[in-house]
Amino acid sequence: MIEPDAILGVLGGGQLGRMFCVAARTMGYRVWVLDPDPHSPAGALADRHLQAGYAEADALREMREHCAAVTTEFENVPAETLEYFEGRIPVRPSSRSVAIARDRIREKTFIREQGLATAPFFVIDSAADLQAACAGLRLPAILKTARLGYDGKGQCVVGSHAEAVAGFQALGATACILEERIDLAREISVVVARGSAGGEVATYPVGQNVHVNGILDTTRVPANITGQVAAQATQMAVRLADAMDYCGVLTVEIFHSTGGQLLINEMAPRPHNSGHYTLDATLTSQFEQQVRMLCGLPPGSTRLLSAVVMVNILGDLWEQGTPAWNRLLRHAEAKLHLYGKRTPRPGRKMGHYNCLAEDIGQAIELADRIRQELAKPA
Numbered sequence: 001m002i003e004p005d006a007i008l009g010v011l012g013g014g015q016l017g018r019m020f021c022v023a024a025r026t027m028g029y030r031v032w033v034l035d036p037d038p039h040s041p042a043g044a045l046a047d048r049h050l051q052a053g054y055a056e057a058d059a060l061r062e063m064r065e066h067c068a069a070v071t072t073e074f075e076n077v078p079a080e081t082l083e084y085f086e087g088r089i090p091v092r093p094s095s096r097s098v099a100i101a102r103d104r105i106r107e108k109t110f111i112r113e114q115g116l117a118t119a120p121f122f123v124i125d126s127a128a129d130l131q132a133a134c135a136g137l138r139l140p141a142i143l144k145t146a147r148l149g150y151d152g153k154g155q156c157v158v159g160s161h162a163e164a165v166a167g168f169q170a171l172g173a174t175a176c177i178l179e180e181r182i183d184l185a186r187e188i189s190v191v192v193a194r195g196s197a198g199g200e201v202a203t204y205p206v207g208q209n210v211h212v213n214g215i216l217d218t219t220r221v222p223a224n225i226t227g228q229v230a231a232q233a234t235q236m237a238v239r240l241a242d243a244m245d246y247c248g249v250l251t252v253e254i255f256h257s258t259g260g261q262l263l264i265n266e267m268a269p270r271p272h273n274s275g276h277y278t279l280d281a282t283l284t285s286q287f288e289q290q291v292r293m294l295c296g297l298p299p300g301s302t303r304l305l306s307a308v309v310m311v312n313i314l315g316d317l318w319e320q321g322t323p324a325w326n327r328l329l330r331h332a333e334a335k336l337h338l339y340g341k342r343t344p345r346p347g348r349k350m351g352h353y354n355c356l357a358e359d360i361g362q363a364i365e366l367a368d369r370i371r372q373e374l375a376k377p378a
Ligand SMILES: Nc1ncnc2c1ncn2[C@@H]1O[C@H](COP(=O)(O)OP(=O)(O)O)[C@@H](O)[C@H]1O
Pocket: 119, 142, 144, 149, 150, 151, 152, 153, 179, 180, 181, 182, 183, 184, 187, 211, 214, 215, 253, 265, 266
């Protein structure tokens, strides 16, 4: 067990790293963040911000010498960097798990190998592969780059073979998947915490997610699903974590089709935007859980304390200047989280707020009311 006062390393300095810093420092750990951005949201709250690239030898050497363990908040850290740390200190999640999760082809292939369902898809290595893929899938389908996609970036909807060829070029003629578009009843996600030796597992209540333009907009908990569907989704997520012998926090995004099927969409080898509700509505947040898994502590309770709606705050809200936060802060059951980012841009995640209430109906009402108030001109 790694005890408080030890130094924990985080690779990546965005908002997820920032919330990890808060959780770890609250518990008495020290945190070093590696991120080249001088204005890194996590760097600002770390004990030490190593302002260097993810492959810079001096910074990596120093971290390897001083950190008791290392975690990531960003799956695109070079594999060699994770392997370099693995030679000496615990890295959680492992380089292998990160390698599976960051590549849609490996990820979906791995999921299917476990006997778990995904949307039908074809691997597209070159434009020549599009012919068979378009013939084999119901169109329109979705073309997605295998790597580096997030918030709906790196994907496009294609309605014909010609559009698929054009889309493939527009995405940079890089490895892709062509995936059937599912008729969604809803989207849900499950955050799982899994320990190392023995793999003790804790799962969070299922969240129901609404995306707008490919970006998460809201998560509500409890989800509007039966206990049976929730149990099945949770079981699928745990199976995936077990299959990878995963250590750390893993988030699994699942489609619930209008036909009642549960299909795994993707996984994130880390805490996730759809788990931000846990910051205020469960006994242990997903970030404290990340600290616990990294340090070999048992998982904290994931018990839901309140119905909750999480609403993302995007840079678009700054269009008329700084939002009037007083309109949110005057609500006693709304909790504001801002990430300390300097430059608001459309689509950029700047923060979120959690609305807590006695029941989910009231939480939804509060979230809607605050959204309208924030959108009104000053
Ligand atoms: N096959 C699909 N069928 C229906 N909707 C989809 C499909 N793939 C993606 N989407 C929609 O786009 C969103 C973002 O896609 P996703 O594959 O999760 O990429 P990202 O890595 O950007 O999160 C999903 O949450 C969902 O709303």
